[in-house]
Amino acid sequence: MADGTLIEAQGLTVRRRSHVLLDEISFSLEARQVVALLGPNGAGKSTLLKTLAGLLPFSGELRLDGREASRLDRAERARLLAYVPQHSALDAALPARDVVAHGRFAHRDAWGRPGRGDDAAIDHAMELTDTRRLADRSFCRLSYGERRLVLLARALATEARVLLLDEPTAALDVAHALGLLHRLRDLASRGSLVIVALHQLNEAAQTSDRALLLAGGQLVAAGSAAEVISAEPVRRVYGVEIVPAAQFGYRRPAEKATAP
């Protein structure tokens, strides 16, 4: 395993009854990267993220930070990988700060007492996601976009080195989506490995260093984002042509515009 490799999968296979959801997938991913998981609906993106998060049984070999995944207990895994699902099941009237504080659960001692660095980690996560203003508001009364940010803050509060995000920009407006992707890049530059399932290829091209392209549970292409999000793989998997220029694009202030 190369120095800095956080995830290494060999022949990763996930089955549900007779269906093969992931078929013999192999890849390795290093820190300081944003990795886009791409593919049409049903390709296996969410399944792969859930498998990495330890939520689905699998066969094959999976090493996390150099250790066999099956040898990590729940808390160890939660301190290494943070997972943000596409649709959270949480709909309780908990203050947003309490939701973010759930990210510190795996840092508790044997007696269940909170860790010393909990408050600082929670504050930092809320600062990064611009959710401090929501701290006292009830989670169930937040808008969809605000909930996504609070759940991202919860994931950041874990201080895990690997972030697994399932379509984080879905249903976000342009400004929030760009802001969130900008934060993901920032997190990668600070040393994290960010694995993000995306539907929008332009978002993936702008944000990611590497990309894994899935189709029908198989890994069709893996490599740099520029290689994977190119004419031939995209045509093969999605059946569409990439249009290199468009009439307009989006950018955050002080950034160069990039056509979608």
Place this chain on the structure above:
Amino acid sequence: MKIALTYLVLLVVLVGAVALALLVGHGSLADPTLRSTLLGLRATRVGAALLAGAALATGGAVVQGVFRDPLVSPSILGTTAGASLGGQLAMLALISHTPLFGPALSAEMVLPLGCLLGAGLSLVIVLGFCRERTGSLTLILTGFILSSLFLALSSFITSLAQDSWDMSRAVVSFTLGGVGGVSTRQLLAALPFVGIGIAACWLWSDTLDLLLSGEDEASSLGVEVGRARRWAVTWVAVLAAAAIAVGGNVGFVGLIVPHTLRPLVGVRHRRLIPACALLGGAFLVACDIIARVFPSRSELPLGVITGIIGAPVFLILLARSQREVSHG
């Protein structure tokens, strides 16, 4: 500040209910020859109502958290009916001198153990049938079917018990619910079950909070979900068993009390559980006062009063949740 004030009010309500329960009832405290006997009898039933109410309300808060459904409670899920059936079987075994539990157990311990087995069995069946994504309706229907099954078996036991007048009276009185005939030894036998059950649930508060996010998210945050659910179910069974052992089949306490308190203390179990213990105890003591002072030839069963209050509350909550679903 609001939370502290709420706890203070709950404490005042509890003390007020206990004081009133000691003062009112048949017989005059002015008679010095009867005073200590009356106070002793009333204190025992007040203690039983406190324990049963605290246990059922806490159990309600915990199952609502575990199933992520505000419409469930030990009585809705069939847990109290299961505990009641277990209690009846234990009582039957005890009265008919069947050596089911062995000579090592005292009579006071046999009833709670029977209730514990019944409550545990019903919760295991519910957990087996209803996984995480089970909707409210399935949960409620499963609970209803279990309750119906347990009630049918209870009726069967009651009909068997009619051979003996003593046995049938004891079984019917236990089934209807009430704290009138509780002895001090029974109370002392149930006390550790309730105390340890509430303390254990409180210690699992943070885990219960995380389960509000569903199994996948809780698991990804470091919760051993299977273990957490098993422990939660165990403690709910312990609480329901202790409550039924001293209060008989009393329903709806676990539904009404947590619902009343969530707007006041929030959904965090660390705050909700102690508040439920306080208000649950006060609520059942108040119901017992009504049972005692209601003008009727004999004392009203406690389960009848909680049922009359609880059933409409449940229907209102059900209608509200259906409205929320239909309005998205």
